[in-house]
Amino acid sequence: MPxxxxxxxxxxxxxxxxxxxxxxxxxxxxxxxxxxxxRGIDRLALNKDDxxxxxxxxxxxxxPTYTDFNTLHTTHGRALAFATGVKLARPELHVLVVxxxxxATAIGGxxxxxxxxxxxxxxxxxxxxxxxxxxxxQTSPTTPYGSNATTAPLxxxxxxxxxxxxxxTAGASFVARGTVYHATMLDRLISRAIGHVGFxxxxxxxxxxxxxxxxxxxxxxxxxxxxxxxxAIPLQPHDAKGTAEGAARMETALPPDSLDDxxxxxxxxxxxxxxxxxxxDKIRHKADDKRPADxxxxxx
Amino acid sequence: xxxxDQPRLLMQGNEAVxxxxxxxxxxxxxxxxxxPASEIAELMATRLPAHGGTFIQMEDEIASIAAAIGASLAxxxxxxxxxxxxxxxxxxxxxxxxxxxxxxxxxxxxxxGPSTGxxxxxxxxxxxxxxxxxxxxxxxxxxxxxxxxDCFTLTVQAFNFAEKYRVPVVLLSDEVVAHTxxxxxxxxxxxxxxxxxxRPSVPPEWYIPYEDNSRGVPAMAAxxxxxxxxxxxLVHDQRGFPTQRPEEIxxxxxxxxxxxxxxxxxxxxxxxxxxxxxxxxIIACGSVARSARRAxxxxxxxxxxxxLVQLITLFPFPRQPLVAACSDCRAVLVPEMNMGQLSRExxxxxxxxxxxxxxxRIDGQLITPDELxxxxxxx
Ligand SMILES: Cc1ncc(C[n+]2csc(CCOP(=O)(O)OP(=O)(O)O)c2C)c(N)n1
Ligand code: SF4
Numbered sequence: 001m002p003x004x005x006x007x008x009x010x011x012x013x014x015x016x017x018x019x020x021x022x023x024x025x026x027x028x029x030x031x032x033x034x035x036x037x038x039r040g041i042d043r044l045a046l047n048k049d050d051x052x053x054x055x056x057x058x059x060x061x062x063x064p065t066y067t068d069f070n071t072l073h074t075t076h077g078r079a080l081a082f083a084t085g086v087k088l089a090r091p092e093l094h095v096l097v098v099x100x101x102x103x104a105t106a107i108g109g110x111x112x113x114x115x116x117x118x119x120x121x122x123x124x125x126x127x128x129x130x131x132x133x134x135x136x137x138q139t140s141p142t143t144p145y146g147s148n149a150t151t152a153p154l155x156x157x158x159x160x161x162x163x164x165x166x167x168x169t170a171g172a173s174f175v176a177r178g179t180v181y182h183a184t185m186l187d188r189l190i191s192r193a194i195g196h197v198g199f200x201x202x203x204x205x206x207x208x209x210x211x212x213x214x215x216x217x218x219x220x221x222x223x224x225x226x227x228x229x230x231x232a233i234p235l236q237p238h239d240a241k242g243t244a245e246g247a248a249r250m251e252t253a254l255p256p257d258s259l260d261d262x263x264x265x266x267x268x269x270x271x272x273x274x275x276x277x278x279x280x281d282k283i284r285h286k287a288d289d290k291r292p293a294d295x296x297x298x299x300x
Numbered sequence: 301x302x303x304x305d306q307p308r309l310l311m312q313g314n315e316a317v318x319x320x321x322x323x324x325x326x327x328x329x330x331x332x333x334x335x336p337a338s339e340i341a342e343l344m345a346t347r348l349p350a351h352g353g354t355f356i357q358m359e360d361e362i363a364s365i366a367a368a369i370g371a372s373l374a375x376x377x378x379x380x381x382x383x384x385x386x387x388x389x390x391x392x393x394x395x396x397x398x399x400x401x402x403x404x405x406x407x408x409x410x411x412x413g414p415s416t417g418x419x420x421x422x423x424x425x426x427x428x429x430x431x432x433x434x435x436x437x438x439x440x441x442x443x444x445x446x447x448x449x450d451c452f453t454l455t456v457q458a459f460n461f462a463e464k465y466r467v468p469v470v471l472l473s474d475e476v477v478a479h480t481x482x483x484x485x486x487x488x489x490x491x492x493x494x495x496x497x498x499r500p501s502v503p504p505e506w507y508i509p510y511e512d513n514s515r516g517v518p519a520m521a522a523x524x525x526x527x528x529x530x531x532x533x534l535v536h537d538q539r540g541f542p543t544q545r546p547e548e549i550x551x552x553x554x555x556x557x558x559x560x561x562x563x564x565x566x567x568x569x570x571x572x573x574x575x576x577x578x579x580x581x582i583i584a585c586g587s588v589a590r591s592a593r594r595a596x597x598x599x600x601x602x603x604x605x606x607x608l609v610q611l612i613t614l615f616p617f618p619r620q621p622l623v624a625a626c627s628d629c630r631a632v633l634v635p636e637m638n639m640g641q642l643s644r645e646x647x648x649x650x651x652x653x654x655x656x657x658x659x660x661r662i663d664g665q666l667i668t669p670d671e672l673x674x675x676x677x678x679x
Contacts, residue, residue, distance in 0.1 A: 049526045052374075057533075065530060065541065070523040072373065073532035074366065075396055081363035085370025085378065088354045089328055090524045093374070114359040280354060287349035 009038045013048070015068050023062050027221030029180040029206030033127050034063055036183060036204075037096070040190035051094045054083040056108060058100035059133040059208070077108030080115045083122050091277045094123070094194060101128040102140040105161050109141070116170035116199050120276040123193045123200045126163055129208035137211035144261070148215045163203040168269045173198035175269040179205040181228040182265060189267070198275045205232070205263065235266030303487040311484060313451040313477040314339040317407055318347060320455030321379050323492045326405070327353035328378040330367035332360055332386060335419045336475040337409040340381040361386035365393045365406065372402045373531055375522030377459055381407035384417060384426060387433070394468055395434035396533045398556065401466035401510075401518070403497055405458045410474040410586075412664050421664030422475035424586055424637040430470040431615045437553070439560040441469045441567060442615040444585040448482040454612065460495035461567060465559055466517050472614070474637070476587040476666060500527055509540045510552070516559030560616055569612035572625045574600065578607025580679055581629045583622070583646055585611040588635050588667050595672035604676050611642070619649045626654060631679050635659035635667050655679075 010016065024030050041051065051069040055061040057076035064071035070093070074082040079097045087095040104112050104126045115122060131149060132138040138151040141161045149156060164177040174196040178186040186204060193200035207213060207224035218224050311319070317340055321329075329344035331337075345355040354371070358364040361382050368378040382390065387408045397404045412418025413425045426433075430442040441461050445454045451473065458469040500507045500519040509529040510518050521527030534542040535549050543549060560567070574596055575581060584592040589610040599606040609625045611618065626632055632654055634643035643658045650656060659675050661667050 052523050070528050071530045078366045081366035082370035085367035086374045089371035089374035089376040093524045110359050284349045
């Protein structure tokens with residue numbers, strides 16, 4: 001019976017008996033995303049043995065370590081590529097991938113657009129804190145124009161990617177954006193993404209007050225959450241399916257590419273598209289048909 | 301693996317690699333096209349689906365090896381194949397396979413380098429890269445194939461070592477071996493010895509994923525088998541979780557080396573040809589070993605007591621077996637299609653009393669038997 005009490009979720013899904021401390025700063029948005037992920041999984045009543053949580057490298061990348069699933073902490077930027085192999089080898093498993101913005105769109109940008117294009121049934125959760133947290137506040141592909149970072153001490157002169165819009169354009173069949181302020185909505189976006197068959201993306205605007213907020217006059221964790229509240233434009237009620245309405249509102253989708261900018265939250269795209277696993281099954285059948293009976297040994 | 305009952309088939313080295321992989325139980329291949337390795341991907345795309353396996357063309361070689369490791373962790377026997385530029389891109393994740401102890405076969409069909417180099421010419425410039433290309437101190441197994449028959453046998457062997465020792469195995473081929481057509485009789489599939497990784501036999505709550513044992517190779521659970529565990533590229537303790545404790549770090553990394561050292565006498569493979577009374581031994585691998593074998597026969601006709609030690613396993617480097625094979629030689633000749641990568645290893649292990657001669661060719665052309673005979677005469 002799914003339970004939403006945090007204490008119960010912690011007991012059920014975290015590796016509480018293991019010896020490590022967690023590495024996240026107090027107030028980090030990563031904790032809220034983890035909570036939303038666990039609630040999303042709990043809502044779907046999935047078996048822990050059937051979940052593989054994959055990550056890359058970064059603060060976000062540490063998330064799998066703490067959760068009691070099959071967990072895989074890969075190399076920087078490559079989580080989706082590893083996940084692709086896991087999913088293809090065991091299609092019945094739910095393969096979830098958590099990445100940072102640098103992880104997913106700088107070093108892993110190529111894997112990201114191709115995973116979206118390919119439409120393999122993976123769920124990508126991208127924690128967009130607009131900075132490199134783990135390595136100490138360097139710019140990422142989502143660092144807003146004009147902001148300060150340790151590698152842009154005099155102001156950033158590049159322009160930011162809008163991750164969710166990038167995913168839509170690259171062909172992901174489910175794309176949503178949420179924030180760590182809108183936590184209930186985030187739970188639902190994540191469980192919808194996991195439930196979606198095909199490549200799904202949830203971009204989560206999150207706070208790294210330590211490496212980003214502090215340096216850019218956005219204050220502490222609470223003040224940053226307030227900022228997300230004020231700058232997010234909900235596209236539709238979070239539990240509505242209305243993608244047509246969402247599409248109509250897409251014009252208001254402003255990429256977060258300057259500190260003053262507002263951005264949309266909600267489901268940006270949801271579409272039916274042949275998914276890779278089903279398509280590959282068809283290939284296997286075709287191959288069986290074409291296979292001569294005497295080719296058992298297969299070496300001609 | 302002589303198989304007199306089997307039909308004689310005419311095939312290329314790359315084709316035999318695919319046949320070997322499928323016979324060994326490979327059911328996952330991820331790759332990215334590159335000359336002279338592309339036929340391996342193309343044939344995998346054709347054949348794997350009918351065997352219930354999966355082929356995928358990834359966006360690059362970084363993704364290819366990553367997907368193969370992912371599939372391996374999920375329980376499949378997995379392979380990727382590439383050539384120089386792609387092999388360079390794979391290096392970071394090759395190290396991941398070492399530290400995560402993911403069985404994996406990486407075929408590198410060597411072509412001339414550096415960089416884009418000579419895409420359609422053979423070379424042996426990646427011997428040291430295969431051993432040391434990924435960062436950090438690590439053990440790895442590297443095999444070298446020299447014929448179409450070997451491509452089959454050694455691909456099977458590469459999978460067997462990968463599974464048995466939970467280590468990535470690099471199979472070095474080259475443009476000549478890959479594209480030469482030879483008639484071979486391959487063994488029937490029930491005649492192929494296939495080794496599978498040891499899976500845990502304890503109940504999940506007792507499973508310690510990286511627990512040491514006498515072989516130094518822990519039992520390996522697949523994702524989804526009910527043994528929820530953590531896999532990371534960070535140095536980890538026996539449970540698989542990151543550790544900073546010096547005694548755990550040391551024990552873990554030493555085990556990685558120990559498991560390969562323990563298996564040395566099974567892993568090392570070399571072929572001695574006419575070495576019993578040889579005064580000069582040629583030490584060679586890959587397609588150069590083919591010319592060397594011919595050169596030995598030609599030299600013997602001219603009264604030179606030559607012999608050949610063909611190295612099949614390049615790493616762990618077969619120190620004792622090589623020293624034993626060459627102990628009665630006054631000199632050895634190490635021909636290579638590079639400026640001297642094997643010869644350095646040979647120099648490191650042979651006693652000073654044996655003179656070491658090099659013969660290096662880096663013009664994209666095969667080393668011929670004639671030039672080797674000339675060289676033998678001059679020694
Ligand atoms: C190949 C490689 N290059 C660089 C690094 C160093 N590195 C570790 S995490 C990171 C960036 C982290 O930023 P992000 O992906 O946004 O995640 P966050 O820490 O903010 O969660 C970098 C550059 C690495 N581990 N591997
Ligand atoms: S550095 Fe930033 S992203 Fe990393 S744990 Fe701290 S607050 Fe979170």
